[in-house]
Amino acid sequence: MNDWKKKAVVYEAYVQSFKDSNNDGIGDLPGLTSKLDYIKNLGANVIWLTPIFKSPLVDNGYDISDYEAINPIYGTMSDFDHLLNEVHKKGLKIVLDLVVNHTSDKHKWFRESKKSCNNKYSDYYIWRDPKSDGSAPTNLGSAFGGSAWEYVPERKQYYLHLFAKQQPDLNWDNPKLRQSVYKMMRFWLDKGVDGFRMDSISFISKPKEFKDAPLQDHKKYGAYYYGSANGPHIHEYLQEMNREVLSKYDILAIGETPHTTPEEAEKFVSTDRHELDMVFQFEHMHVDYGEFGRYSDVTFKLSDLRNSMSSWQNKVSWNSIYLGNHDQPRIVSRFGNDNKYQKESAEMLAMIELLQKGTPFIFQGEEIGMTNLHVNGIDELKDLEAHNIYQFFLNQGIDKETALKMVNRKTRDNARTPMQWNNTTNAGFSNGKPWIEINPNYKQINVEKDLQNKNSIYKFYQKILELKKNNSILIDGKYKLITPEDSAIYGFTRTLGNKQILVVGSFVPYKVKYDLPKELVRKGKQLLCNYDKHRNSLPSELFLKPYEGIVFQLE
Structure with missing residues:
Protein backbone atom coordinates (compact mmCIF):
# COMPACT_ATOMS: atom_id res chain seq x y z
CA MET A 1 0.00 0.00 0.00
CA ASN A 2 1.48 3.33 -1.00
CA ASP A 3 2.16 6.25 1.34
CA TRP A 4 -0.90 8.41 0.58
CA LYS A 5 -3.23 5.50 1.22
CA LYS A 6 -1.59 4.73 4.57
CA LYS A 7 -2.00 8.37 5.59
CA ALA A 8 -5.55 8.66 4.33
CA VAL A 9 -8.18 9.99 6.75
CA VAL A 10 -11.64 9.55 5.25
CA TYR A 11 -14.52 11.90 5.99
CA GLU A 12 -17.89 10.44 5.02
CA ALA A 13 -20.26 13.11 3.71
CA TYR A 14 -23.91 12.08 3.59
CA VAL A 15 -24.59 14.55 0.79
CA GLN A 16 -28.36 14.73 1.28
CA SER A 17 -27.85 15.99 4.84
CA PHE A 18 -24.57 17.88 4.64
CA LYS A 19 -25.26 21.38 3.27
CA ASP A 20 -28.09 22.76 1.10
CA SER A 21 -27.10 25.55 -1.30
CA ASN A 22 -30.43 26.26 -3.00
CA ASN A 23 -32.83 26.07 -0.04
CA ASP A 24 -34.90 23.14 -1.30
CA GLY A 25 -34.23 21.32 1.98
CA ILE A 26 -31.83 18.78 0.43
CA GLY A 27 -28.06 18.84 0.71
CA ASP A 28 -26.27 19.11 -2.63
CA LEU A 29 -22.92 19.19 -4.40
CA PRO A 30 -22.50 22.99 -4.39
CA GLY A 31 -23.25 22.92 -0.67
CA LEU A 32 -20.52 20.36 -0.13
CA THR A 33 -18.12 22.39 -2.27
CA SER A 34 -18.69 25.39 -0.01
CA LYS A 35 -17.53 23.42 3.03
CA LEU A 36 -14.33 21.83 1.70
CA ASP A 37 -12.11 24.02 3.86
CA TYR A 38 -14.03 22.85 6.93
CA ILE A 39 -13.23 19.22 6.09
CA LYS A 40 -9.61 19.97 5.19
CA ASN A 41 -9.03 21.98 8.37
CA LEU A 42 -10.34 19.07 10.42
CA GLY A 43 -7.47 16.96 9.13
CA ALA A 44 -9.29 14.67 6.70
CA ASN A 45 -7.78 14.27 3.23
CA VAL A 46 -10.29 11.96 1.51
CA ILE A 47 -14.02 12.63 1.16
CA TRP A 48 -16.35 9.66 0.69
CA LEU A 49 -19.63 10.71 -0.88
CA THR A 50 -22.73 8.61 -0.30
CA PRO A 51 -24.47 7.82 -3.64
CA ILE A 52 -25.05 10.87 -5.82
CA PHE A 53 -26.18 8.96 -8.92
CA LYS A 54 -29.64 9.22 -10.46
CA SER A 55 -32.07 7.30 -8.25
CA PRO A 56 -35.74 7.10 -7.22
CA LEU A 57 -34.39 7.28 -3.63
CA VAL A 58 -36.35 4.30 -2.34
CA ASP A 59 -33.27 3.52 -0.24
CA ASN A 60 -31.67 6.97 -0.08
CA GLY A 61 -29.70 6.56 -3.28
CA TYR A 62 -28.55 2.98 -2.82
CA ASP A 63 -30.99 2.15 -5.61
CA ILE A 64 -29.26 3.52 -8.72
CA SER A 65 -31.21 4.01 -11.94
CA ASP A 66 -28.36 5.54 -14.00
CA TYR A 67 -24.73 5.09 -13.00
CA GLU A 68 -23.46 7.84 -15.28
CA ALA A 69 -25.86 10.62 -14.30
CA ILE A 70 -26.06 12.84 -11.22
CA ASN A 71 -29.30 12.88 -9.29
CA PRO A 72 -30.82 16.32 -10.06
CA ILE A 73 -31.58 16.91 -6.37
CA TYR A 74 -27.82 17.08 -5.79
CA GLY A 75 -26.99 19.21 -8.83
CA THR A 76 -25.56 18.60 -12.29
CA MET A 77 -22.54 16.87 -13.76
CA SER A 78 -21.00 20.33 -14.07
CA ASP A 79 -21.49 20.77 -10.32
CA PHE A 80 -19.72 17.47 -9.75
CA ASP A 81 -16.86 18.38 -12.07
CA HIS A 82 -16.47 21.67 -10.21
CA LEU A 83 -16.48 19.86 -6.85
CA LEU A 84 -13.85 17.39 -8.08
CA ASN A 85 -11.66 20.20 -9.38
CA GLU A 86 -11.90 22.16 -6.10
CA VAL A 87 -11.21 19.02 -4.07
CA HIS A 88 -8.01 18.37 -6.01
CA LYS A 89 -6.94 22.02 -5.86
CA LYS A 90 -7.06 21.75 -2.06
CA GLY A 91 -5.00 18.57 -2.02
CA LEU A 92 -7.98 16.38 -1.12
CA LYS A 93 -9.40 13.30 -2.82
CA ILE A 94 -12.91 12.04 -3.65
CA VAL A 95 -14.20 8.48 -3.19
CA LEU A 96 -17.61 7.59 -4.64
CA ASP A 97 -20.06 5.15 -3.05
CA LEU A 98 -20.58 2.55 -5.77
CA VAL A 99 -23.50 0.12 -5.56
CA VAL A 100 -22.97 -2.82 -7.92
CA ASN A 101 -24.59 -5.67 -6.01
CA HIS A 102 -27.95 -4.36 -7.23
CA THR A 103 -29.57 -1.53 -9.15
CA SER A 104 -32.89 0.25 -9.00
CA ASP A 105 -35.80 -1.50 -10.69
CA LYS A 106 -35.99 1.70 -12.76
CA HIS A 107 -32.57 1.06 -14.31
CA LYS A 108 -32.61 0.45 -18.06
CA TRP A 109 -30.98 -2.96 -17.57
CA PHE A 110 -33.80 -4.17 -15.34
CA ARG A 111 -36.61 -2.63 -17.34
CA GLU A 112 -35.35 -4.63 -20.32
CA SER A 113 -34.50 -7.75 -18.33
CA LYS A 114 -38.00 -8.24 -17.00
CA LYS A 115 -39.59 -8.09 -20.47
CA SER A 116 -38.51 -11.56 -21.61
CA CYS A 117 -36.09 -14.43 -21.14
CA ASN A 118 -34.25 -13.86 -24.41
CA ASN A 119 -33.09 -10.26 -24.76
CA LYS A 120 -29.69 -8.61 -24.26
CA TYR A 121 -30.33 -7.92 -20.57
CA SER A 122 -32.31 -11.05 -19.69
CA ASP A 123 -29.42 -12.51 -17.75
CA TYR A 124 -28.23 -9.28 -16.08
CA TYR A 125 -30.26 -10.15 -12.97
CA ILE A 126 -30.96 -13.27 -10.94
CA TRP A 127 -34.15 -14.98 -12.09
CA ARG A 128 -35.57 -18.29 -10.87
CA ASP A 129 -38.68 -20.31 -11.64
CA PRO A 130 -41.45 -20.61 -9.03
CA LYS A 131 -41.97 -23.77 -7.04
CA SER A 132 -44.59 -26.14 -8.41
CA ASP A 133 -47.28 -24.36 -6.38
CA GLY A 134 -46.26 -20.97 -7.79
CA SER A 135 -44.58 -19.75 -4.60
CA ALA A 136 -41.12 -18.21 -4.25
CA PRO A 137 -38.09 -20.38 -5.01
CA THR A 138 -36.88 -20.33 -1.36
CA ASN A 139 -37.73 -18.83 2.02
CA LEU A 140 -34.89 -16.30 1.76
CA GLY A 141 -35.82 -12.94 3.28
CA SER A 142 -34.93 -9.38 2.35
CA ALA A 143 -32.75 -7.26 4.66
CA PHE A 144 -35.66 -4.82 4.89
CA GLY A 145 -38.34 -7.42 5.65
CA GLY A 146 -40.52 -9.77 3.60
CA SER A 147 -39.41 -12.22 0.94
CA ALA A 148 -36.22 -11.69 -1.07
CA TRP A 149 -38.07 -12.90 -4.18
CA GLU A 150 -40.50 -10.86 -6.29
CA TYR A 151 -42.69 -12.32 -9.05
CA VAL A 152 -42.79 -10.76 -12.53
CA PRO A 153 -45.74 -11.96 -14.70
CA GLU A 154 -44.03 -11.05 -17.99
CA ARG A 155 -41.30 -13.63 -17.38
CA LYS A 156 -43.34 -15.89 -15.12
CA GLN A 157 -40.31 -15.91 -12.85
CA TYR A 158 -39.08 -14.42 -9.58
CA TYR A 159 -36.10 -12.09 -9.31
CA LEU A 160 -33.84 -11.89 -6.26
CA HIS A 161 -33.56 -8.74 -4.15
CA LEU A 162 -31.54 -9.02 -0.96
CA PHE A 163 -32.65 -5.51 -0.04
CA ALA A 164 -35.84 -3.65 -1.05
CA LYS A 165 -37.95 -5.14 -3.85
CA GLN A 166 -37.04 -2.05 -5.88
CA GLN A 167 -33.36 -3.15 -5.67
CA PRO A 168 -32.98 -6.26 -7.88
CA ASP A 169 -29.65 -8.06 -7.50
CA LEU A 170 -27.27 -8.13 -10.45
CA ASN A 171 -26.08 -11.43 -11.88
CA TRP A 172 -22.28 -11.26 -11.65
CA ASP A 173 -22.00 -14.73 -13.15
CA ASN A 174 -22.78 -13.05 -16.48
CA PRO A 175 -19.47 -11.81 -18.01
CA LYS A 176 -21.31 -9.19 -20.08
CA LEU A 177 -22.75 -7.68 -16.91
CA ARG A 178 -19.30 -7.55 -15.34
CA GLN A 179 -17.88 -5.76 -18.38
CA SER A 180 -20.73 -3.25 -18.27
CA VAL A 181 -19.87 -2.51 -14.63
CA TYR A 182 -16.16 -2.13 -15.40
CA LYS A 183 -16.91 0.25 -18.26
CA MET A 184 -18.98 2.40 -15.92
CA MET A 185 -16.20 2.42 -13.30
CA ARG A 186 -13.71 3.63 -15.92
CA PHE A 187 -16.09 6.47 -16.80
CA TRP A 188 -15.68 7.92 -13.28
CA LEU A 189 -12.01 7.10 -12.86
CA ASP A 190 -11.19 8.77 -16.17
CA LYS A 191 -12.90 11.89 -14.79
CA GLY A 192 -10.36 11.85 -11.97
CA VAL A 193 -12.29 10.23 -9.14
CA ASP A 194 -9.85 8.84 -6.55
CA GLY A 195 -11.57 5.59 -5.67
CA PHE A 196 -14.69 3.71 -4.71
CA ARG A 197 -16.31 2.47 -1.56
CA MET A 198 -18.21 -0.53 -2.93
CA ASP A 199 -21.50 -1.18 -1.16
CA SER A 200 -22.37 -4.78 -0.17
CA ILE A 201 -19.56 -6.08 -2.37
CA SER A 202 -19.34 -9.38 -0.47
CA PHE A 203 -22.76 -10.32 -1.89
CA ILE A 204 -22.00 -10.10 -5.61
CA SER A 205 -21.27 -13.82 -6.03
CA LYS A 206 -24.47 -15.79 -5.44
CA PRO A 207 -24.76 -19.57 -5.08
CA LYS A 208 -25.67 -21.47 -8.21
CA GLU A 209 -28.46 -23.20 -6.33
CA PHE A 210 -30.50 -21.32 -3.72
CA LYS A 211 -31.69 -23.26 -0.67
CA ASP A 212 -34.03 -22.52 2.22
CA ALA A 213 -32.34 -20.61 5.04
CA PRO A 214 -32.66 -21.22 8.81
CA LEU A 215 -35.09 -18.93 10.62
CA GLN A 216 -33.81 -16.62 13.37
CA ASP A 217 -34.68 -13.46 15.31
CA HIS A 218 -38.39 -14.50 15.33
CA LYS A 219 -38.61 -13.81 11.61
CA LYS A 220 -40.78 -15.49 9.01
CA TYR A 221 -38.03 -15.56 6.39
CA GLY A 222 -34.44 -16.76 6.37
CA ALA A 223 -31.58 -14.27 6.75
CA TYR A 224 -30.84 -12.40 3.52
CA TYR A 225 -27.12 -13.18 3.72
CA TYR A 226 -27.57 -16.95 3.92
CA GLY A 227 -25.59 -18.46 1.06
CA SER A 228 -25.02 -15.04 -0.49
CA ALA A 229 -22.20 -13.56 1.62
CA ASN A 230 -18.76 -14.36 0.18
CA GLY A 231 -20.11 -16.64 -2.51
CA PRO A 232 -18.17 -19.13 -4.64
CA HIS A 233 -16.65 -16.66 -7.13
CA ILE A 234 -16.28 -13.51 -5.00
CA HIS A 235 -12.47 -13.40 -5.10
CA GLU A 236 -12.34 -14.40 -8.73
CA TYR A 237 -14.58 -11.47 -9.66
CA LEU A 238 -12.70 -8.95 -7.52
CA GLN A 239 -9.36 -10.06 -8.93
CA GLU A 240 -10.80 -9.59 -12.40
CA MET A 241 -12.05 -6.12 -11.41
CA ASN A 242 -8.63 -5.27 -10.04
CA ARG A 243 -6.85 -6.58 -13.13
CA GLU A 244 -9.10 -4.78 -15.62
CA VAL A 245 -9.89 -1.57 -13.73
CA LEU A 246 -8.53 -0.85 -10.24
CA SER A 247 -4.86 -1.60 -10.94
CA LYS A 248 -4.87 0.84 -13.87
CA TYR A 249 -5.37 3.85 -11.56
CA ASP A 250 -3.80 5.16 -8.33
CA ILE A 251 -6.98 4.92 -6.29
CA LEU A 252 -8.47 3.74 -3.01
CA ALA A 253 -10.58 0.57 -3.25
CA ILE A 254 -12.79 -0.07 -0.22
CA GLY A 255 -15.23 -2.96 -0.04
CA GLU A 256 -18.21 -3.17 2.29
CA THR A 257 -18.22 -6.82 3.38
CA PRO A 258 -21.00 -7.68 5.84
CA HIS A 259 -20.93 -11.13 7.46
CA THR A 260 -17.23 -11.62 6.81
CA THR A 261 -14.71 -13.11 9.26
CA PRO A 262 -11.23 -11.62 9.79
CA GLU A 263 -9.73 -14.66 8.07
CA GLU A 264 -11.94 -14.13 5.02
CA ALA A 265 -11.29 -10.37 5.09
CA GLU A 266 -7.53 -10.92 4.80
CA LYS A 267 -8.17 -12.57 1.44
CA PHE A 268 -9.76 -9.34 0.22
CA VAL A 269 -6.92 -7.06 1.36
CA SER A 270 -3.74 -9.15 1.17
CA THR A 271 -1.49 -7.29 -1.27
CA ASP A 272 -0.36 -10.44 -3.08
CA ARG A 273 -3.97 -11.30 -4.03
CA HIS A 274 -4.67 -8.02 -5.89
CA GLU A 275 -8.26 -7.36 -4.81
CA LEU A 276 -9.04 -4.42 -2.48
CA ASP A 277 -7.14 -2.02 -0.20
CA MET A 278 -9.42 -2.52 2.79
CA VAL A 279 -12.85 -3.77 3.78
CA PHE A 280 -15.68 -2.30 5.78
CA GLN A 281 -16.76 -5.01 8.22
CA PHE A 282 -19.50 -5.08 10.84
CA GLU A 283 -18.59 -7.58 13.53
CA HIS A 284 -18.05 -4.86 16.14
CA MET A 285 -21.37 -3.31 15.11
CA HIS A 286 -23.11 -6.48 16.34
CA VAL A 287 -21.99 -6.21 19.98
CA ASP A 288 -25.39 -4.86 21.05
CA TYR A 289 -27.50 -7.22 18.94
CA GLY A 290 -29.93 -9.53 20.71
CA GLU A 291 -33.23 -11.34 20.38
CA PHE A 292 -34.44 -9.06 17.58
CA GLY A 293 -31.10 -8.52 15.86
CA ARG A 294 -29.87 -4.92 15.63
CA TYR A 295 -33.10 -3.45 16.99
CA SER A 296 -32.96 -5.38 20.27
CA ASP A 297 -33.04 -3.40 23.51
CA VAL A 298 -29.50 -4.43 24.46
CA THR A 299 -26.53 -2.39 25.71
CA PHE A 300 -23.05 -3.33 24.53
CA LYS A 301 -20.42 -4.82 26.82
CA LEU A 302 -16.99 -3.24 26.63
CA SER A 303 -15.37 -6.69 26.58
CA ASP A 304 -17.29 -7.60 23.41
CA LEU A 305 -16.37 -4.35 21.62
CA ARG A 306 -12.73 -4.57 22.70
CA ASN A 307 -12.36 -8.23 21.75
CA SER A 308 -13.96 -7.75 18.35
CA MET A 309 -11.88 -4.72 17.39
CA SER A 310 -8.69 -6.37 18.66
CA SER A 311 -9.38 -9.54 16.72
CA TRP A 312 -9.57 -7.57 13.47
CA GLN A 313 -6.47 -5.56 14.38
CA ASN A 314 -4.47 -8.75 14.92
CA LYS A 315 -5.77 -10.86 12.03
CA VAL A 316 -6.12 -8.36 9.17
CA SER A 317 -3.10 -6.62 7.66
CA TRP A 318 -4.91 -3.29 7.08
CA ASN A 319 -8.23 -2.20 8.58
CA SER A 320 -10.84 0.44 7.99
CA ILE A 321 -11.41 1.92 11.45
CA TYR A 322 -14.81 3.30 12.35
CA LEU A 323 -17.50 3.33 15.02
CA GLY A 324 -20.25 5.04 13.06
CA ASN A 325 -21.53 5.68 9.54
CA HIS A 326 -24.74 6.49 7.66
CA ASP A 327 -26.33 3.15 8.69
CA GLN A 328 -25.42 3.24 12.39
CA PRO A 329 -26.50 5.19 15.48
CA ARG A 330 -24.42 8.15 16.57
CA ILE A 331 -21.30 6.87 18.32
CA VAL A 332 -21.56 9.11 21.38
CA SER A 333 -25.13 7.88 21.98
CA ARG A 334 -24.25 4.24 21.38
CA PHE A 335 -20.82 3.78 22.96
CA GLY A 336 -20.42 6.93 25.03
CA ASN A 337 -22.62 9.24 27.05
CA ASP A 338 -24.74 11.78 25.17
CA ASN A 339 -25.84 13.62 28.33
CA LYS A 340 -23.51 14.74 31.13
CA TYR A 341 -20.31 13.47 29.47
CA GLN A 342 -21.06 14.10 25.84
CA LYS A 343 -17.80 16.00 25.21
CA GLU A 344 -15.56 13.73 27.26
CA SER A 345 -16.91 10.49 25.83
CA ALA A 346 -16.87 11.80 22.24
CA GLU A 347 -13.18 12.67 22.59
CA MET A 348 -12.28 9.41 24.30
CA LEU A 349 -14.02 7.38 21.59
CA ALA A 350 -12.11 9.30 18.93
CA MET A 351 -8.80 8.39 20.57
CA ILE A 352 -9.65 4.71 20.92
CA GLU A 353 -10.98 4.47 17.37
CA LEU A 354 -8.72 6.65 15.26
CA LEU A 355 -5.38 5.61 16.76
CA GLN A 356 -5.71 1.93 15.92
CA LYS A 357 -3.89 0.54 12.90
CA GLY A 358 -5.61 1.24 9.58
CA THR A 359 -7.51 3.97 7.79
CA PRO A 360 -9.74 6.16 10.01
CA PHE A 361 -13.28 6.91 8.84
CA ILE A 362 -15.12 9.87 10.35
CA PHE A 363 -18.83 10.21 9.69
CA GLN A 364 -20.07 13.80 9.41
CA GLY A 365 -21.01 15.24 12.77
CA GLU A 366 -18.91 12.88 14.88
CA GLU A 367 -16.28 15.60 15.08
CA ILE A 368 -18.72 17.83 16.98
CA GLY A 369 -20.35 15.05 19.00
CA MET A 370 -23.74 14.88 17.26
CA THR A 371 -26.20 12.56 19.02
CA ASN A 372 -29.15 10.29 18.24
CA LEU A 373 -32.45 11.87 17.23
CA HIS A 374 -35.12 10.23 19.50
CA VAL A 375 -38.41 10.89 17.67
CA ASN A 376 -41.82 10.86 19.36
CA GLY A 377 -43.69 8.99 16.64
CA ILE A 378 -42.91 6.51 13.88
CA ASP A 379 -44.27 8.91 11.24
CA GLU A 380 -41.34 11.23 11.95
CA LEU A 381 -38.89 8.67 10.55
CA LYS A 382 -37.85 8.37 6.89
CA ASP A 383 -35.99 5.08 7.29
CA LEU A 384 -37.70 2.29 5.32
CA GLU A 385 -36.08 -0.37 7.48
CA ALA A 386 -37.29 1.31 10.70
CA HIS A 387 -40.91 1.40 9.50
CA ASN A 388 -40.78 -2.27 8.57
CA ILE A 389 -39.27 -3.36 11.89
CA TYR A 390 -41.72 -1.20 13.85
CA GLN A 391 -44.64 -2.97 12.16
CA PHE A 392 -42.93 -6.30 12.82
CA PHE A 393 -42.70 -5.47 16.52
CA LEU A 394 -46.42 -4.59 16.65
CA ASN A 395 -47.23 -7.89 14.95
CA GLN A 396 -45.20 -9.62 17.66
CA GLY A 397 -47.48 -8.10 20.31
CA ILE A 398 -45.00 -5.48 21.48
CA ASP A 399 -46.73 -2.27 22.56
CA LYS A 400 -46.25 0.92 20.51
CA GLU A 401 -44.20 2.75 23.16
CA THR A 402 -41.70 -0.08 23.53
CA ALA A 403 -41.57 -0.67 19.78
CA LEU A 404 -40.77 2.99 19.15
CA LYS A 405 -38.11 2.99 21.87
CA MET A 406 -36.39 -0.01 20.26
CA VAL A 407 -36.55 1.54 16.80
CA ASN A 408 -35.25 4.88 18.12
CA ARG A 409 -32.03 3.25 19.31
CA LYS A 410 -30.94 1.98 15.92
CA THR A 411 -32.88 3.71 13.14
CA ARG A 412 -30.60 4.89 10.36
CA ASP A 413 -32.22 8.31 10.64
CA ASN A 414 -30.05 8.89 13.72
CA ALA A 415 -27.06 9.35 11.46
CA ARG A 416 -28.92 11.07 8.64
CA THR A 417 -30.22 14.17 10.39
CA PRO A 418 -28.79 17.36 8.84
CA MET A 419 -25.34 18.59 9.75
CA GLN A 420 -25.56 21.13 12.57
CA TRP A 421 -23.63 24.15 11.34
CA ASN A 422 -24.86 26.84 13.72
CA ASN A 423 -27.72 27.81 16.06
CA THR A 424 -29.82 29.64 13.45
CA THR A 425 -32.91 28.31 11.64
CA ASN A 426 -32.57 24.63 10.67
CA ALA A 427 -29.07 24.54 12.19
CA GLY A 428 -27.72 26.50 9.21
CA PHE A 429 -28.27 23.48 6.96
CA SER A 430 -30.97 25.08 4.80
CA ASN A 431 -33.38 28.02 4.70
CA GLY A 432 -36.00 25.64 3.29
CA LYS A 433 -37.83 22.83 5.06
CA PRO A 434 -35.25 20.02 5.54
CA TRP A 435 -36.03 16.64 3.97
CA ILE A 436 -35.60 15.03 7.40
CA GLU A 437 -35.95 16.18 10.99
CA ILE A 438 -33.27 18.43 12.49
CA ASN A 439 -31.98 17.19 15.83
CA PRO A 440 -33.43 19.71 18.32
CA ASN A 441 -30.15 19.94 20.26
CA TYR A 442 -28.48 21.91 17.43
CA LYS A 443 -28.37 25.09 19.54
CA GLN A 444 -26.08 23.34 21.99
CA ILE A 445 -24.17 21.18 19.49
CA ASN A 446 -23.01 22.87 16.29
CA VAL A 447 -19.94 23.61 14.18
CA GLU A 448 -19.86 27.35 14.78
CA LYS A 449 -19.76 26.84 18.54
CA ASP A 450 -16.96 24.28 18.27
CA LEU A 451 -14.85 26.44 15.98
CA GLN A 452 -15.00 29.30 18.48
CA ASN A 453 -14.03 27.12 21.47
CA LYS A 454 -10.36 26.14 21.73
CA ASN A 455 -11.31 23.15 23.90
CA SER A 456 -14.07 21.80 21.65
CA ILE A 457 -14.53 18.28 20.32
CA TYR A 458 -13.68 19.51 16.81
CA LYS A 459 -10.39 21.00 18.01
CA PHE A 460 -9.61 17.73 19.80
CA TYR A 461 -10.22 15.77 16.59
CA GLN A 462 -7.76 18.10 14.85
CA LYS A 463 -5.09 17.19 17.41
CA ILE A 464 -5.75 13.45 17.07
CA LEU A 465 -5.61 13.52 13.27
CA GLU A 466 -2.47 15.66 13.22
CA LEU A 467 -0.84 13.11 15.52
CA LYS A 468 -2.13 10.14 13.52
CA LYS A 469 -0.89 11.32 10.12
CA ASN A 470 2.54 12.45 11.29
CA ASN A 471 3.61 9.70 13.66
CA SER A 472 5.05 6.56 12.07
CA ILE A 473 4.24 4.53 15.19
CA LEU A 474 0.54 5.27 14.73
Missing part, protein backbone atom coordinates in the same frame (compact mmCIF):
# COMPACT_ATOMS: atom_id res chain seq x y z
CA ILE A 475 0.70 4.43 11.02
CA ASP A 476 2.77 1.25 10.93
CA GLY A 477 3.12 0.28 14.58
CA LYS A 478 1.92 -3.12 15.77
CA TYR A 479 -1.29 -3.11 17.82
CA LYS A 480 -1.42 -4.98 21.14
CA LEU A 481 -4.35 -5.11 23.54
CA ILE A 482 -3.49 -4.69 27.23
CA THR A 483 -5.48 -5.77 30.31
CA PRO A 484 -8.21 -7.51 28.27
CA GLU A 485 -10.08 -8.48 31.42
CA ASP A 486 -10.72 -4.93 32.67
CA SER A 487 -14.44 -4.09 32.78
CA ALA A 488 -14.08 -0.32 32.36
CA ILE A 489 -10.91 0.37 30.39
CA TYR A 490 -9.90 -0.16 26.77
CA GLY A 491 -6.13 0.06 26.52
CA PHE A 492 -3.68 -0.83 23.78
CA THR A 493 -0.15 -0.11 22.64
CA ARG A 494 1.25 0.70 19.20
CA THR A 495 4.86 -0.40 18.79
CA LEU A 496 7.36 0.25 15.99
CA GLY A 497 10.92 -0.89 16.61
CA ASN A 498 11.86 0.33 20.09
CA LYS A 499 9.25 3.09 20.10
CA GLN A 500 5.89 2.65 21.80
CA ILE A 501 2.67 4.61 22.32
CA LEU A 502 0.03 3.74 24.90
CA VAL A 503 -3.65 4.57 24.36
CA VAL A 504 -6.08 4.21 27.29
CA GLY A 505 -9.77 5.09 27.46
CA SER A 506 -12.35 4.79 30.24
CA PHE A 507 -15.84 3.74 29.14
CA VAL A 508 -17.61 4.53 32.44
CA PRO A 509 -19.31 7.69 33.82
CA TYR A 510 -17.45 7.61 37.16
CA LYS A 511 -13.87 7.81 38.43
CA VAL A 512 -12.07 4.50 38.16
CA LYS A 513 -8.73 3.02 39.23
CA TYR A 514 -6.70 1.36 36.51
CA ASP A 515 -3.74 -0.91 37.25
CA LEU A 516 -1.21 -0.43 34.48
CA PRO A 517 0.86 -3.47 33.43
CA LYS A 518 4.32 -3.28 35.06
CA GLU A 519 6.21 -3.13 31.78
CA LEU A 520 4.38 0.12 30.90
CA VAL A 521 5.14 1.93 34.16
CA ARG A 522 7.83 4.36 33.01
CA LYS A 523 8.61 7.89 31.95
CA GLY A 524 7.68 9.45 28.67
CA LYS A 525 5.58 12.20 27.17
CA GLN A 526 1.84 12.67 27.25
CA LEU A 527 0.67 13.38 23.72
CA LEU A 528 -3.07 13.82 24.36
CA CYS A 529 -5.60 13.82 27.17
CA ASN A 530 -9.23 14.92 27.09
CA TYR A 531 -8.94 16.41 30.58
CA ASP A 532 -6.65 19.22 31.70
CA LYS A 533 -3.95 16.90 33.01
CA HIS A 534 -0.22 16.74 32.31
CA ARG A 535 1.87 13.64 32.94
CA ASN A 536 5.61 13.05 32.56
CA SER A 537 5.42 9.48 33.77
CA LEU A 538 2.89 6.74 34.29
CA PRO A 539 2.37 5.35 37.81
CA SER A 540 1.30 1.76 38.40
CA GLU A 541 -2.13 3.04 39.41
CA LEU A 542 -3.97 5.48 37.19
CA PHE A 543 -7.08 7.22 38.51
CA LEU A 544 -9.16 8.07 35.47
CA LYS A 545 -12.03 10.53 35.44
CA PRO A 546 -15.32 9.69 33.67
CA TYR A 547 -14.58 8.81 30.02
CA GLU A 548 -11.00 10.00 30.35
CA GLY A 549 -8.65 9.14 27.51
CA ILE A 550 -4.85 9.30 27.43
CA VAL A 551 -2.27 8.96 24.67
CA PHE A 552 1.24 8.57 26.06
CA GLN A 553 4.57 8.00 24.30
CA LEU A 554 6.81 5.79 26.40
CA GLU A 555 10.56 6.22 26.73
